[in-house]
Structure formats: C-alpha cells, structure tokens
Amino acid sequence: MKLRDRVVVGFCLSLVLVTVLFVVDMQNESARRLSAADGDAAAAAASHYHGRSDRSRDADEAQSAWNLAASYVVSTLMPSVKPRPTRPGAPQPYSRRADGRPLPEVVDLYAGDRFADLTERLSRSSETQRRRGYVIDWTAVRDVIVDDTDEDGTTSNEYVVEYLEDGLRLNTTALTIFHSRISKREMYPKNDTYVPLILKNMSVSPILSVAQKEGGTQLKLVIEYLNGDKALMKPMRFTREQQTLPNHFYFTDYERHNAEIAAFHLDRILGFRRAMPVSGRLVNITSELMAQVTASDLLKTFFVSPDKNVCFHGQCSYYCDTSHAICGNPDMLEGSFAAYLPSQDILERKTWRHPWRRSYHKRRKAKWETDPNYCELVRNVPAYNSGRRMLDIMDLSVFDFLMGNMDRHHYETFTLFGNDSFPIHLDHGRAFGKAFHDEMSILAPIIQCCHIRKSTLETLLRFHNVKKLSEHMRESMAEDPLSPILWEPHLTAIDRRVGLVLQKVRECLSVSTMSGEDTADETRVRTATNATFDTDTGDLGQEVKYTARSRDVTQN
Ligand SMILES: Nc1ncnc2c1ncn2[C@@H]1O[C@H](COP(=O)(O)OP(=O)(O)OP(=O)(O)O)[C@@H](O)[C@H]1O
Numbered sequence: 280m281k282l283r284d285r286v287v288v289g290f291c292l293s294l295v296l297v298t299v300l301f302v303v304d305m306q307n308e309s310a311r312r313l314s315a316a317d318g319d320a321a322a323a324a325a326s327h328y329h330g331r332s333d334r335s336r337d338a339d340e341a342q343s344a345w346n347l348a349a350s351y352v353v354s355t356l357m358p359s360v361k362p363r364p365t366r367p368g369a370p371q372p373y374s375r376r377a378d379g380r381p382l383p384e385v386v387d388l389y390a391g392d393r394f395a396d397l398t399e400r401l402s403r404s405s406e407t408q409r410r411r412g413y414v415i416d417w418t419a420v421r422d423v424i425v426d427d428t429d430e431d432g433t434t435s436n437e438y439v440v441e442y443l444e445d446g447l448r449l450n451t452t453a454l455t456i457f458h459s460r461i462s463k464r465e466m467y468p469k470n471d472t473y474v475p476l477i478l479k480n481m482s483v484s485p486i487l488s489v490a491q492k493e494g495g496t497q498l499k500l501v502i503e504y505l506n507g508d509k510a511l512m513k514p515m516r517f518t519r520e521q522q523t524l525p526n527h528f529y530f531t532d533y534e535r536h537n538a539e540i541a542a543f544h545l546d547r548i549l550g551f552r553r554a555m556p557v558s559g560r561l562v563n564i565t566s567e568l569m570a571q572v573t574a575s576d577l578l579k580t581f582f583v584s585p586d587k588n589v590c591f592h593g594q595c596s597y598y599c600d601t602s603h604a605i606c607g608n609p610d611m612l613e614g615s616f617a618a619y620l621p622s623q624d625i626l627e628r629k630t631w632r633h634p635w636r637r638s639y640h641k642r643r644k645a646k647w648e649t650d651p652n653y654c655e656l657v658r659n660v661p662a663y664n665s666g667r668r669m670l671d672i673m674d675l676s677v678f679d680f681l682m683g684n685m686d687r688h689h690y691e692t693f694t695l696f697g698n699d700s701f702p703i704h705l706d707h708g709r710a711f712g713k714a715f716h717d718e719m720s721i722l723a724p725i726i727q728c729c730h731i732r733k734s735t736l737e738t739l740l741r742f743h744n745v746k747k748l749s750e751h752m753r754e755s756m757a758e759d760p761l762s763p764i765l766w767e768p769h770l771t772a773i774d775r776r777v778g779l780v781l782q783k784v785r786e787c788l789s790v791s792t793m794s795g796e797d798t799a800d801e802t803r804v805r806t807a808t809n810a811t812f813d814t815d816t817g818d819l820g821q822e823v824k825y826t827a828r829s830r831d832v833t834q835n
C-alpha cells in the first residue's frame with residue numbers, strides 16, 4: 280500500500296474509532312443522568328459550584344476520547360508514519376534539500392556579537408549630533424546614521440484622501456478605504472485595522488473574474504472579487520524548500536508565491552509599510568479560476584495532465600508553455616494574492632530605474648559593480664540629491680538583502696506627492712531563493728554610500744539583541760491561510776543577515792572615525808557634480824516607461 284493510502288486509511292479508521300467512542304460515551308452519560316435523576320442534588324450543586332456545566336463536561340470527555348483515539352491510531356496503526364498535511368505543497372520539516380543532499384552549514388559570524396558599539400553610537404548621535412531632518416542637499420551629507428525625522432521627532436505627512444476624496448469614495452470597500460489612506464510616507468499606518476480585513480477578504484471572497492496580467496515576464500492573474508476589489512495572483516510552482524536552481528540567474532529564476540507573502544510580512548515588521556498586503560489562498564483551478572476566465576487565449580491553456588491533475592500555463596515570455604504548466608492537486612492550487620494598487624486613472628504612478636539595477640545580461644556587469652565611487656554619481660542627480668529618496672534606497676537595500684532579492688530592476692512611486700514620496704515595494708517573487716547563501720552585493724547601496732536611516736538601524740539592533748526577526752516573522756506569517764510560509768532555513772538566514780548588515784554599518788562608522796569625523800570616508804572621489812550616465816546604466820533622473828522587453832536578457 281502506498282504511503283498516502285496508508286495515511287487515508289489511518290485517518291478513516293481514526294474517525295470511525297472516535298465516533299464509536301463518542302457513542303459509547305454518550306450512552307454512559309445517559310445512563311449516569313438517569314441514575315442521577317433519582318435525586319443526587321448534592322452532586323449537581325457541586326458541579327454548578329465549580330462552574331462546569333454538563334455540556335462543557337461532555338465536550339471535555341469527547342475531547343479526551345478524541346485524544347485517546349488519535350493517540351491509539353498514531354501509535355498502533357501507523358507506528359512509523361508522521362501525520363502528513365493534506366494540503367499540496369505544505370512544507371515539511373525537511374532536513375534535506377529538494378535534491379536529497381543534506382543541508383549545508385552556514386556560519387553565523389555575528390550571532391554572539393551584541394554590537395554594543397553601534398548602540399552606543401546611536402545614543403551618542405541623538406545627544407550630540409545635529410538632527411538633519413529634511414535633507415536639502417545629499418551631496419554634502421557624510422553622516423553614516425541619518426535621522427530624517429522632523430524637529431519634533433515626527434515626519435510630516437500627506438494623505439491621498441486629502442486630494443482625491445471624491446474619486447475614491449464612489450465604491451466603498453475595505454480596499455478603497457485603504458487606498459484613500461495611502462500617504463506620502465507609507466502605504467498604510469502602523470497597526471492599521473484595514474490590513475487584516477483586506478487579507479481576510481482576499482483569502483475567502485468569491486472570485487468573479489480571472490484574467491492574465493499584462494506586463495512582467497512570468498504568469499500573473501488579475502483576480503476580481505464580487506465586490507469589485509481586485510488582487511494580483513501569483514501561482515505556486517514548487518514546494519517551499521525548492522531553491523533557486525544552481526544554473527539559473529536571478530533573472531531566469533522562477534517566481535515563488537510564498538516569497539510574495541513573506542515579503543509583505545517582512546516589510547511590515549521592519550516598519551517600512553511600503554508594500555501592498557499579500558495573502559495566501561488555496562483555490563480550486565476548475566471552479567474558481569477556469570470557470571471565471573472569459574478570454575479565450577487564457578482559457579485554451581487549461582488542460583488535464585496524464586496524472587489527472589488540472590493544469591494551465593497562460594501566455595507570457597517566461598515559463599508559459601505545456602512543459603512549465605502550473606498544476607493543481609488534483610485541482611487545488613496555492614497562490615499569493617496581492618491587494619491591487621489604486622487604478623492609475625485615480626492615483627498615477629511613475630516608474631524609476633533602480634540606480635543599483637543589475638545588468639540582466641549573462642556576461643555584462645552594471646556600472647556600480649565596477650565603480651567604487653558609483654554612489655557619488657547617484658547622490659548628485661534628482662531625486663537622490665535631496666529629500667528622503669536616498670535613505671529609502673538604503674532601506675530597500677536592507678529589505679532586499681534580508682530576503683535575498685536580486686531582482687530590483689525598477690521601482691514605482693505615486694506621482695501625487697512628487698519626488699519626496701516612498702518607493703512602493705513591489706514584485707518580490709524572486710526573493711527567498713537561496714537560504715544558504717548571503718548575497719552581499721545586494722547591500723551595495725549601503726556599502727558604497729555608507730548611509731542608513733536611524734530608525735532602520737534601531738530596528739535592526741532590536742531584532743539582533745532583543746527578539747529575533749525570525750520570531751516576529753514566524754508569528755506574523757502564522758496568520759496566513761497557507762502557513763507555514765517559509766522553509767526554516769530562510770528564517771535562520773534572515774537572522775544571520777541582520778548581523779551582516781550591522782557589521783557593514785560598523786565598517787562604515789570605523790572608516791568615518793578614522794577620518795576624524797562622524798562622517799563616511801571623505802577621501803571618496805567626488806567626481807560627479809555634473810553626472811552623466813551611459814546608456815547601459817540609464818539616466819537615473821529620468822522616468823522610464825516600463826516594458827517587459829526592456830528587461831529581457833540579451834541573448835548574445
Ligand atoms: N499589487 C498590484 N496591484 C496592481 N498592479 C501591480 C501590483 N503588483 C504589481 N503590479 C503591476 O504589475 C507589474 C508586474 O508585476 P510584477 O513586477 O510583480 O511582475 P513580474 O512578472 O514579477 O515582473 P518582472 O518579471 O518584470 O519582474 C508591475 O510593474 C506593476 O506595475
């Protein structure tokens with residue numbers, strides 16, 4: 280008998296056993312009540328005194344019958360079989376990699392280092408160092424730790440609702456209210472009560488229509504719910520422990536639905552709140568997706584595999600063919616559901632090329648990889664030469680490093696608030712691909728510019744010394760319907776990477792101390808007052824029109 284069959288048989292047997300025990304228990308209880316009806320008032324009074332009704336005692340007894348039956352089934356019928364989750368793709372406590380090899384050990388160099396020097400530096404900077412507040416001219420700033428809060432310690436803010444009240448109030452759902460509360464500083468406020476509502480809605484609301492999302496390289500579906508709200512769905516392709524294939528570049532890596540979910544939690548826990556809420560959901564491909572598709576080009580890609588699973592592949596530039604189909608089990612499929620951004624008709628966005636964008640070419644390197652003074656170019660051009668953008672790029676670098684995301688080619692901002700508004704944290708499908716490798720080049724903005732926002736440094740120190748980031752993540756992600764979301768080695772990795780960021784900040788500070796000031800290396804050549812950029816790197820100050828083609832890999 281196959282393992283799965285044995286589990287099913289075991290489960291059925293346990294159900295029968297529980298039912299039998301329950302019936303026997305009920306009969307005993309009836310007999311007991313009949314005899315008690317003879318007039319055992321004292322016992323009834325005692326039971327009432329202890330606050331335990333017959334009903335709660337029944338529940339307790341049924342529960343212990345269940346426990347007994349369950350332990351009997353597990354210990355006798357399936358002595359060597361651990362109960363398996365019935366949900367396809369649910370992570371197991373894997374002790375090996377997907378290819379069967381044992382897990383490698385990665386040394387956590389800074390696990391025992393409390394970074395007391397950084398804590399001391401932080402307290403010193405708040406006493407003696409001038410608060411920078413809004414930075415007018417980044418070309419002059421050499422502080423490593425930068426506090427850009429206003430004089431009173433807060434940050435001034437503006438909300439979408441102040442500008443677009445009428446446009447967003449037409450159709451009021453939790454998501455449209457959420458949209459109206461997007462601000463210049465963040466996507467949603469701390470402890471926002473709409474976020475759990477939106478997550479819940481996305482994971483249970485009936486799906487009205489399904490279409491393919493244009494743009495980007497891999498398959499994504501636009502899901503429309505009964506109330507008119509939308510979500511961007513990325514389907515599951517692999518189980519949680521599948522790593523980025525060793526011969527794949529970051530730009531040919533498959534997208535992971537669980538990475539999108541984990542990234543939302545990470546962004547929120549880090550206190551950035553610059554990502555849209557993302558929830559997991561188990562959907563039925565036949566009744567919830569295929570039945571709601573109207574476009575024939577998507578519909579004709581659905582099929583039943585030789586193993587009788589329902590599959591589809593959609594149409595896109597990467598992995599949208601029969602040999603890379605997305606298959607259910609037999610028709611149940613996991614996906615990430617990201618709450619939809621407001622329509623561009625209501626709240627326009629601008630797309631920016633990321634200054635530390637990789638080359639997206641098999642052999643070519645980007646300019647920042649070969650020019651150690653690259654930051655001097657960046658700090659001289661709008662929107663990096665004043666305001667919050669420079670520190671936001673540093674935050675983004677920390678965020679991407681913690682989850683191993685090398686795929687940050689562009690970012691978007693809401694145009695309503697001008698250049699001094701936050702970069703939206705979007706598209707994290709290629710994060711969490713390598714749990715046993717820490718990609719230091721993702722920290723290039725921090726290493727090359729030597730700046731970090733004070734609040735971000737404080738948060739990282741807290742995660743390192745007080746309650747681990749992995750613990751926060753585990754707690755937060757436990758709320759998701761597809762929990763557990765991350766394979767354990769990824770959680771180990773994020774704690775290890777917090778230490779690595781702190782070490783890089785320490786190195787920046789030690790260079791600046793050697794130069795006699797609380798500044799980064801003054802000897803860095805400031806060559807770039809009138810910066811120009813070659814076409815490969817792109818004009819950093821310019822808005823770019825996003826096309827999937829512009830990021831396709833050059834094949835030669
Ligand atoms: N939550 C969202 N709501 C609305 N639009 C979104 C949302 N997330 C992403 N988009 C839009 O869809 C585009 C593609 O999304 P995304 O970047 O996640 O896809 P992708 O296939 O991973 O892209 P790429 O292959 O280019 O990395 C984005 O540029 C963005 O404009």
Ligand SMILES: [Mn+2]
Binds near residue numbers: 534708709
């Ligand atoms: Mn992507």
